[in-house]
Amino acid sequence: MSALPAYASTGQRIWHYSFRTICGLIFFFLIFPILVILPLSFNAENFFTFTKEMLAFDPAGYSFKHYEDFFTNPDWQQAMRNSFAIAPVATLLATSFGTLAAIGLSQQHVPYRSAIMAILISPMIVPLIISAAGMYFFYSRIGLQGTYVGVVLAHAALGTPFVIITVTATLVGFDRSLVRAAASLGANPVTTFFKVQMPLIIPGVVSGALFAFITSFDEVVVVLFLGSAGQKTLPWQMFTGLREQISPTILAVASLMVAISVVLLTVLELLRRRSERLRGLSPS
Amino acid sequence: MNTQNPASTDTGPDENPQVLTTRDGIPLKVSLARALRREKLRALALIAPLLLFVLITFAAPIADMLFRSVENGIVSETLPKTVEVLATWDPESGEIPDQAAFTALYEDLKVAVEEKTHTRLGSRLNYEASGMSSLFRKTGRRIGRMEPAEATVERFIDIDKDWGTVETWAVLKRYSPTITPGYFLNAADMQLTAEGVEMKPENERIYLYLFWRTLFLSLTITFSCLLLGYPVAFLLAALPARSANLLMILVLLPFWTSLLVRTSAWKVLLQQQGVINDFLVWTGLVSDAGRLVMINNQTGTIIAMTHILLPFMILPLYSVMKTISPSYVRAAKSLGATDWTAFWRGYFPQTVPGIGAGAILVFILAIGYYITPELVGGTDGIFISNRIAYHISTSLNWGLAAALGVILLLAVMLLFYVYDKIVGIDNVKLG
Numbered sequence: 225m226s227a228l229p230a231y232a233s234t235g236q237r238i239w240h241y242s243f244r245t246i247c248g249l250i251f252f253f254l255i256f257p258i259l260v261i262l263p264l265s266f267n268a269e270n271f272f273t274f275t276k277e278m279l280a281f282d283p284a285g286y287s288f289k290h291y292e293d294f295f296t297n298p299d300w301q302q303a304m305r306n307s308f309a310i311a312p313v314a315t316l317l318a319t320s321f322g323t324l325a326a327i328g329l330s331q332q333h334v335p336y337r338s339a340i341m342a343i344l345i346s347p348m349i350v351p352l353i354i355s356a357a358g359m360y361f362f363y364s365r366i367g368l369q370g371t372y373v374g375v376v377l378a379h380a381a382l383g384t385p386f387v388i389i390t391v392t393a394t395l396v397g398f399d400r401s402l403v404r405a406a407a408s409l410g411a412n413p414v415t416t417f418f419k420v421q422m423p424l425i426i427p428g429v430v431s432g433a434l435f436a437f438i439t440s441f442d443e444v445v446v447v448l449f450l451g452s453a454g455q456k457t458l459p460w461q462m463f464t465g466l467r468e469q470i471s472p473t474i475l476a477v478a479s480l481m482v483a484i485s486v487v488l489l490t491v492l493e494l495l496r497r498r499s500e501r502l503r504g505l506s507p508s
Numbered sequence: 509m510n511t512q513n514p515a516s517t518d519t520g521p522d523e524n525p526q527v528l529t530t531r532d533g534i535p536l537k538v539s540l541a542r543a544l545r546r547e548k549l550r551a552l553a554l555i556a557p558l559l560l561f562v563l564i565t566f567a568a569p570i571a572d573m574l575f576r577s578v579e580n581g582i583v584s585e586t587l588p589k590t591v592e593v594l595a596t597w598d599p600e601s602g603e604i605p606d607q608a609a610f611t612a613l614y615e616d617l618k619v620a621v622e623e624k625t626h627t628r629l630g631s632r633l634n635y636e637a638s639g640m641s642s643l644f645r646k647t648g649r650r651i652g653r654m655e656p657a658e659a660t661v662e663r664f665i666d667i668d669k670d671w672g673t674v675e676t677w678a679v680l681k682r683y684s685p686t687i688t689p690g691y692f693l694n695a696a697d698m699q700l701t702a703e704g705v706e707m708k709p710e711n712e713r714i715y716l717y718l719f720w721r722t723l724f725l726s727l728t729i730t731f732s733c734l735l736l737g738y739p740v741a742f743l744l745a746a747l748p749a750r751s752a753n754l755l756m757i758l759v760l761l762p763f764w765t766s767l768l769v770r771t772s773a774w775k776v777l778l779q780q781q782g783v784i785n786d787f788l789v790w791t792g793l794v795s796d797a798g799r800l801v802m803i804n805n806q807t808g809t810i811i812a813m814t815h816i817l818l819p820f821m822i823l824p825l826y827s828v829m830k831t832i833s834p835s836y837v838r839a840a841k842s843l844g845a846t847d848w849t850a851f852w853r854g855y856f857p858q859t860v861p862g863i864g865a866g867a868i869l870v871f872i873l874a875i876g877y878y879i880t881p882e883l884v885g886g887t888d889g890i891f892i893s894n895r896i897a898y899h900i901s902t903s904l905n906w907g908l909a910a911a912l913g914v915i916l917l918l919a920v921m922l923l924f925y926v927y928d929k930i931v932g933i934d935n936v937k938l939g
Contacts, residue, residue, distance in 0.1 A: 236847065247743045250736050254818060257773035258765055260783060264776060272776045273786050321558040329552025340555060347566050349924050353893035354913045357900055358569035361576055361910070381565040384558060385523050445878050449900065462768045466775060466883050474775070474837020478769040484759045485764040489757070496745045 254269075258482055265475035266291055267472075267503035268360060272472065290476035300473065303424040303461035310372070310442040314379035318436040321380075323389025323429050329388070352445040355382065360449040362456070369451035378446050383436030390435060394428025394499060427499035431492050438488060529810040540641035556706040556773035580688035583680065586629045593682040599702055607661060609677070614651065614659035615828070621648045635905055636690055636699070637679045643670050678702055686883035715895070715912070722892045725809060726874040732814040732822075734863065734871045737821035741862070744822075745829035771880050774812040778884070782892040804886030812884050817873055821866040826933075828862030861930060869925040872920055892916055 226501060228240050251382065268287040269275050277285025294300050329337065347355065359378050360369060368374030398421070406416040422429075444459035453458065465474045528536040551818035584591045589612035597605045619628040630644030650667050659834040681702055683690065697713040702765055707713070740759070744752045762770065764846060777783050782801045789795040802808055832855065840850035877895040885894070893911060 228878070231938055239736075241737065244743075247739050251755065253512040253736070253815065254762050255758050257770060257777055257815060258762060261769070261773050261776060263781075272779060272782075273781060273783050279674065290833065300565075307673075315870065316686050317561075321561055325555045325558035331547065331551035331554075333544060335553045336554070340559060343567065344555075344558060346570075349872070351878075351893065351916060351920055353876055353878045353896055354920075355566065356572075357572035357896055357909055357913050360569075360900060361906065362569035365572070368533075368714075369655055375615045375703070377565045381562055384562060386524050388558075438764070442768070446766060459766065460770050463770065463879065463883070466768070470775075474516050474772050481766045481769050482761075485761065485766070489760055489764050499844055 225247040227394075248284050261475050261478050262482070265471060265472070265479040267475075270472050272470075280423075284448075284476065293471075293473045294476045294480075297473065299456075300461060300477065303456050303458045306455055307441060307457040307459075309453070310375055310379060311437050313376050314383055314440040315433055315437040317376070317380035319433040322384045322432060322436070323391050325384075326388050326391035326395060328397075332394055339400035344388055345385045347382050352367075352382075356446045359446060363450060369450060370455075372455060375447055375451050375455050378450055379440035379443060380436075381441065382446065382499035383439045386439060387429075387432035390432035391425060391428045394425045398424060427495040431495050434488055434492060438485075441484075473494045534639055539847050557787075562564055563618035573910045573913055577691050577906070577914045578687050578689065579597070580683060580690065581686045585683045586620050586625050587613065590616050590680065591611075594681045595679065597677070597681065599674055599681060602674060604661070604672060604674055605629055608662055610661050610671075611656075611659055613664070614654070615652045617647065621651055627797060631904075632903055632907075633679060635694065636683060636907065639670060640676075640679065643668050643676070647671075662916045675702075681716055692909040692915075693913040695915055696730060696909050702728065714748070715892075718890075718892050718895055719915075722875060725806065725813075725889070725891065726871055728810055729813045729817060729874045730867050730871045733818050733821040734808065734867060736814065737818055737825055737866065739857075739864075741822050744826050745832070759819050759822050762815070763823075767816060767879060768856055770816055771812060771883050774808070774815065774884060775883070776824075778808055778811065803884050804889070805894060806885070806889040808884035809888065809889035811882050813877060814879050815873065816880060817870045822867050822871060822872060824865040825859065825862040828859055828865070832858045865927065872923050872927070874917060875923075876920060 228237065232240070240339045250367040263278070264272065264274070265274065266286040266288065267278065268285050268289065275285055279285075328334065329341065329344075330440075334340070352442075359374075363374045363378075368377070402420050402424075403416055407413075411419065442459055444457070444463050447455060447457050447460055448463065451457070462474055462477060465471060530536055548796045570629055593609045593612045594605060597609065620629065626644050626648040627641075630641040630648075633640035633644070645669050647664070655665070661672075670676045693699055693705060696717050697708050697716045699708050700834050735897060743757055744759075746765055747755065769889070775782075779785070780801065780803075782803075784802070785794070785799045789799065791795050794800060802811065836854050837850045838859070840854040845854065875891075876893055879898060881890045882894055882897070885891075893916070896916070898908045899905045899912070
C-alpha cells in the first residue's frame with residue numbers, strides 16, 4: 225500500500241491514487257474547519273465569511289479589531305480570569321489524588337480492583353449532561369451550587385479518570401525492583417517515592433495533568449448548570465455568544481484557543497517521546 | 509514489605525512436618541499473610557483519598573438523581589391529613605370523597621398557604637394532570653378568608669368545579685405515596701390512570717420519538733465516522749512511521765481543539781451566508797436565492813458531530829491496524845487472491861475488534877451530546893440531553909429530567925459493559 229510497486233497494473237494505479245485522494249479529502253474535512261477560522265478572525269467587517277477585500281488580499285480587509293475587542297471587553301476578560309482561576313486548581317486536585325490512587329491501583333494485591341477502577345473511571349463515561357444534572361441537584365442540596373468551590377470540585381472529579389489512565393499506563397513499564405533496591409539501600413518509602421519513582425513516572429503525571437487541565441478548561445455543560453454569573457468561563461461565554469448575540473469576537477477567541485491546543489499537543493508529544501526513551505524504547 | 513524475608517517459601521511448608529518460622533519465631537504462613545494484608549492496606553490507603561473524593565463529588569450526585577427520579581414526598585408532606593383520609597376512599601366507587609376529606613383538605617391547605625407550598629404542589633401535580641396548578645392557586649387564594657365552618661363540599665365546588673370530579677381526587681390519591689413511577693412513565697410517554705398504566709394520547713407523545721431520534725442520529729453519526737475513519741486509519745497504519753506521525757497531527761489537532769471552537773467553526777461554515785454557501789454560489793452550483801439550509805436542522809448536527817467524533821473512531825482503529833502484520837495480505841496474494849479478496853477475507857476480519865471499539869466509543873459519546881445539537885441542531889436535530897437540560901433550567905420539572913437522565917445512563921452503562929468486554933477499561937488509550 226505504502227509504495228506502488230513497479231509491476232502494478234493500471235487498475236491498481238488508478239485505485240492507489242483515488243484512494244489517496246479520498247483520504248486527502250477526509251483529512252481536509254478534519255482540518256479545514258479549524259484552519260478556516262484563523263483568517264476569518266482577522267476580518268475587518270463583522271461578517272462570518274470572506275469579504276471581497278480579504279479574497280483580494282487587500283490589507284484593508286484585515287484587522288485586529290476582534291482581538292482588540294477580546295482584550296478590552298470586560299465580559300471576555302472576566303471569563304478568561306475565571307477560566308484561569310478554576311482550571312489550575314481543579315487540575316492540582318485531580319492530579320494529586322489521581323497519581324496517588326494510580327500508584328495504589330498498580331500494586332500487586334489490590335482488593336476489589338475492578339470495582340474501584342469502575343467507580344474511579346465513571347466520570348469519564350457518564351454523559352456530561354447526566355453528571356451536570358446530578359451535580360446540580362446534589363450541590364444545590366448542600367449549598368455548593370453557584371459557588372467557585374462547587375465548580376472546582378466538579379471539574380476535578382471530571383479530570384481524575386484521565387490522570388488515572390495516563391499514570392497507570394506509565395506505571396506498567398515501571399520496574400518495581402527499583403523500589404526494592406532503594407529500600408534495601410536504606411531509603412524510606414517517602415524518599416523512594418520522590419527520588420526513584422516520581423522522576424520515572426513524571427511524564428505520565430504531566431500528561432495526565434494536561435488532560436485534566438484541558439478537561440476543565442474546555443468544559444461547558446457542568447459549569448453552565450453549577451456555576452452562577454460569577455463563575456462564567458471562556459467556554460460558557462462562547463456558548464452564550466454562539467446562541468444569542470453571535471459576534472466575530474468568538475472567532476478571535478477560538479483562534480487563541482487553537483493556539484493553546486497546538487502548544488499542549490506539542491508538549492504531550494515531547495513527553496511521550498521522553499517517556500519511551502526512559503523505558504528504553506526507541507521513539508517512533 | 510521489607511521486614512519479612514519470604515525466601516524460604518519454596519521449601520513447601522505444607523509437606524514439612526515441622527512448622528517453618530521466621531527468625532523472630534512467628535510461623536512463616538502467619539508472617540506472610542500479615543505482609544500481604546499490610547500490602548493490601550497500603551494500596552487501599554493510597555486509593556482511599558480519591559475514592560472518597562469521587563464518591564462525594566460524583567457518585568453521590570448520581571445517586572441523588574436516581575432518588576429524585578422516583579421521589580414524590582410532596583403530596584404527603586403538603587397535605588398530610590387529606591392523604592390519611594383518602595386512604596380509605598375508593599375512586600372506583602364513582603363518588604367524590606365525603607365531608608371528612610374536605611375538612612382535612614381545608615386544614616392542610618390553610619397551613620400550606622401560610623408556608624406558600626401549595627403552588628409548588630400544584631405545579632408538581634400539573635405534570636400528571638393539567639389544570640391542577642390553577643386549581644391549587646385559585647383555591648389557595650380563597651382559603652385564606654374562609655372560616656372552618658365554611659369548609660363544605662359545596663363551598664369547594666363553588667370555588668372550582670374540579671373539586672366535584674372524581675378524577676381530581678383520584679390524582680391526589682394516586683400520587684400520595686412517597687415513591688412514584690410517574691416520572692418514568694412520563695419519560696416513556698405513558699401515564700397512570702384509574703385503569704392502570706396506559707399510553708398517553710397520540711398528540712402528547714414526545715419522548716419515545718425523541719429517544720428514537722437520539723438513537724437514529726447517533727447511529728448515523730457512528731456510521732459516517734466509520735465510513736470516513738476506516739480509510740484514514742488504514743492509510744496511517746500502512747504509511748512509514750515518519751509520514752504517519754506527520755499526518756497523525758491532522759487527526760490529533762481537531763481532537764485537542766476545544767469542542768466549542770469546532771462547533772463555532774461549523775456554525776461559520778454552514779450558515780446560509782457562510783463560507784460553504786458563498787463558495788457554492790461563486791462556483792455557480794447553487795443560485796443566490798437557493799442557498800442550502802445546512803444548519804439548525806439534522807444535517808447540521810450530523811455534519812458537526814461526525815467531525816467532532818471522528819478522531820475517536822480513527823485512534824482505536826489505527827491502534828488495531830498497526831498490530832496487523834502485512835504478511836497475511838502478502839500470503840493471501842501469493843496464494844492467488846485478488847487485491848479485493850486479500851483485503852476482504854484476509855485483512856478486514858482482523859480489524860473488526862477496532863471497528864467494535866471505535867463504534868461503541870463514538871456511539872456512547874454521541875448519545876449523550878448536548879452542546880453541539882443545542883447550537884447547530886435547531887428543533888429537529890436535538891437529542892434527549894437537550895430535553896433534560898430544558899427540564900432542569902426552564903420547565904423546572906426536575907423529577908422528569910432525572911428520570912430521562914436515568915434511562916440515558918442505563919443505556920450508556922449497558923453499552924459500556926459491552927465495550928469493556930471487547931476492549932477492557934484498562935486498554936483505554938489517550939492521544
